[in-house]
Amino acid sequence: MIPCEEANHVCDKTQYKESTLWEKIKLNLHLIYCKVCREYSNNNGKLTKKIKQSKVECLDPNCKKNMKKELDRAIEEQAS
Amino acid sequence: MPNHQINPNKWIDLYSDYLYNYTITRVSDREIAQDLVQDTFLAGLKSMKNFKGEASERTWLISILKRKIIDHYRKINSNKGKAEVRINYKDDETEGDWLEERVADPFDKTAEDQMQNSELGDAIYNCLSKLPEKQAEVFKMKTIQGFETEVICNELNITASNLWVIIHRARTAMASCLKENWF
Numbered sequence: 001m002i003p004c005e006e007a008n009h010v011c012d013k014t015q016y017k018e019s020t021l022w023e024k025i026k027l028n029l030h031l032i033y034c035k036v037c038r039e040y041s042n043n044n045g046k047l048t049k050k051i052k053q054s055k056v057e058c059l060d061p062n063c064k065k066n067m068k069k070e071l072d073r074a075i076e077e078q079a080s
Numbered sequence: 081m082p083n084h085q086i087n088p089n090k091w092i093d094l095y096s097d098y099l100y101n102y103t104i105t106r107v108s109d110r111e112i113a114q115d116l117v118q119d120t121f122l123a124g125l126k127s128m129k130n131f132k133g134e135a136s137e138r139t140w141l142i143s144i145l146k147r148k149i150i151d152h153y154r155k156i157n158s159n160k161g162k163a164e165v166r167i168n169y170k171d172d173e174t175e176g177d178w179l180e181e182r183v184a185d186p187f188d189k190t191a192e193d194q195m196q197n198s199e200l201g202d203a204i205y206n207c208l209s210k211l212p213e214k215q216a217e218v219f220k221m222k223t224i225q226g227f228e229t230e231v232i233c234n235e236l237n238i239t240a241s242n243l244w245v246i247i248h249r250a251r252t253a254m255a256s257c258l259k260e261n262w263f
Contacts (some may be wrong), residue, residue, distance in 0.1 A: 016252070040255075043259065045095035050263075051204060052202055053197065057100065057224065059096050059100045067114075067117070067121065068092045073086055075089070
C-alpha cells in the first residue's frame with residue numbers, strides 16, 4: 001500500500017513515461033480504493049493527451065536568447 | 081479597472097512562447113513565425129507611448145502581432161506573387177494542388193482538426209500564463225520541450241524532488257484550468 005502523495009508522484013512520472021512497472025502496479029492498486037487519486041490520475045492523463053494533441057511548441061532557448069539580445073539593444077537605443 | 085503597466089524587459093520571458101505559438105498555428109513556418117514575433121516586440125517597443133494601460137500587455141502585443149501576420153500574408157499575396165504561374169506538383173511523394181483535389185473530401189478532417197488544435201493551443205498558453213513564472217517555465221521545459229529531468233535541474237539549479245513538486249502543482253493547476261472547456 002502506498003500513500004496518496006506517492007501515488008500522485010508516480011502518476012506524474014507516468015505522464016513522462018518515467019515510472020517502473022512495479023510502481024505502476026502499486027499505483028493501480030491504490031487507485032482501486034482511492035477516489036481522490038483516481039480523479040487526479042484521470043485529469044492528469046487527459047492533460048497529457050490534450051497537450052500532445054494540440055502540438056503546442058515553444059521557442060528554442062537559443063532563439064529566445066538572441067531575441068532578448070536584440071530587444072535589449074533596441075531598449076538601450078531608445079533610452080539614449 | 082486596474083491600470084496595466086508596461087515593462088519591455090520582461091516581454092521575452094513572459095510572452096515570447098505565447099506569441100510564438102499563436103503565430104505558428106497561423107503561418108505554419110517556424111522561421112517566419114520567429115521573425116514575426118521579434119518584429120512584434122520591436123514594434124511594441126517603438127509604440128510604447130501609445131500603450132494606454134486599458135488592456136493587458138499581452139493583449140496589446142497580440143493586437144500588434146495580428147497586424148504583423150496580416151501584413152505578412154499581404155506581402156506574399158502581392159501583385160508579384162499573383163503573377164507567378166503556380167503549378168504545384170511539389171515532388172513525387174506529395175500530392176499536388178490541382179483543383180479536383182481541392183474539392184472538400186468528407187474523409188479529410190484535417191482542416192477542422194487543425195482549427196481546433198490552434199484553439200486548444202491558445203487555451204493551453206492561456207492557462208500557462210496564469211501559473212507562477214517558475215512553475216510555467218518548468219512545466220514548459222518538461223512537457224512541451226521534453227527535456228530530461230537532469231537537464232532541467234542543472235539549468236535551473238533545483239533538485240529532482242523539487243522539480244517533481246513543481247510539476248505536480250503545475251499539472252494540478254493546468255488540469256483544473258483546462259477542465260471546463262476541454263476535458
